[in-house]
């Protein structure tokens with residue numbers, strides 16, 4: 001469905017400044033795949049999508065999208081794809097339902113078909129009660145759902161979604177994904193999306209492409225990335241009031257932990273012993289039993305599975321948390337539960353993250 005080779009985009013900003021936004025991306029997406037593209041702000045995700053959707057021309061490299069070349073046959077590409085951009089796509093003065101119908105007409109649907117499709121999408125995306133409202137009167141989350149409807153009205157085989165869920169409350173976000181996944185199953189759609197919500201990429205995408213500084217730096221399933229690049233962590237605490245003093249017990253426990261399959265980076269900090277292991281949940285019972293047999297008391301044991309942020313950290317030495325993603329985005333925590341989540345002050349955001 002998508003094949004790119006050496007796809008490159010330079011933006012010449014001034015005589016002395018050129019931004020190398022995308023630096024030679026090779027990407028293959030098979031029909032029916034759901035691929036999430038992850039990366040920090042400025043990594044080149046939107047620029048790549050804008051090239052693949054024929055909105056801007058590549059500086060170098062080639063791509064075929066839905067069977068057509070993006071440079072020599074952009075019209076065919078456009079007919080076969082849907083694109084929900086990072087900004088809002090809808091106009092302001094039209095009513096929501098009319099906007100969807102108008103978009104369908106632009107794609108060459110006859111009036112009856114456009115109206116029927118609009119009707120289906122109003123139901124599918126919970127927009128029915130808002131059908132007669134002006135676009136300018138909709139809330140951010142409602143407009144985002146309308147954007148998705150606009151991207152789907154011509155029943156594309158391939159859908160590009162650039163941060164479709166950013167700024168939505170957790171409930172609306174979950175609903176939106178329900179709708180998108182259902183439509184995908186019904187229509188056998190291929191989907192390429194970007195998101196800063198790593199939990200979304202983790203749970204929904206069959207494949208995660210990590211982009212940094214305009215390049216693909218990893219491309220695998222979320223589980224595959226975590227297994228090969230991050231790995232599980234085991235964190236144990238010896239009891240304060242056990243028969244052996246913590247200063248003696250912790251190093252002894254560390255010795256037991258170092259025998260766990262795949263154990264590395266074993267470290268002791270006060271009462272706490274931590275290590276990377278192959279399979280943390282499977283290791284816990286054995287370590288606790290062995291500790292007990294050695295006269296040590298384990299007070300707490302945590303088996304920590306890696307997140308996609310750990311993967312990014314392993315790949316780049318940086319956390320996606322530091323890159324300007326919303327504070328709730330990387331962890332997937334409920335932003336409503338965090339009173340600082342909506343602040344725009346960078347320091348407060350950093351602290352919150």
Ligand SMILES: Nc1ncnc2c1ncn2[C@@H]1O[C@H](COP(=O)(O)OP(=O)(O)OP(=O)(O)O)[C@@H](O)[C@H]1O
Pocket residue numbers: 011012013019020021039040041042043044045046047048086
């Ligand atoms: N029209 C443009 N002119 C000049 N520079 C641009 C233009 N569009 C994008 N860039 C630059 O290209 C780089 C990649 O931007 P892009 O929008 O693709 O990032 P992104 O991965 O989508 O980031 P985000 O997560 O913030 O949406 C950035 O450095 C950006 O400033």
Ligand SMILES: [Mg+2]
Pocket residue numbers: 045046047086162
């Ligand atoms: Mg972007």
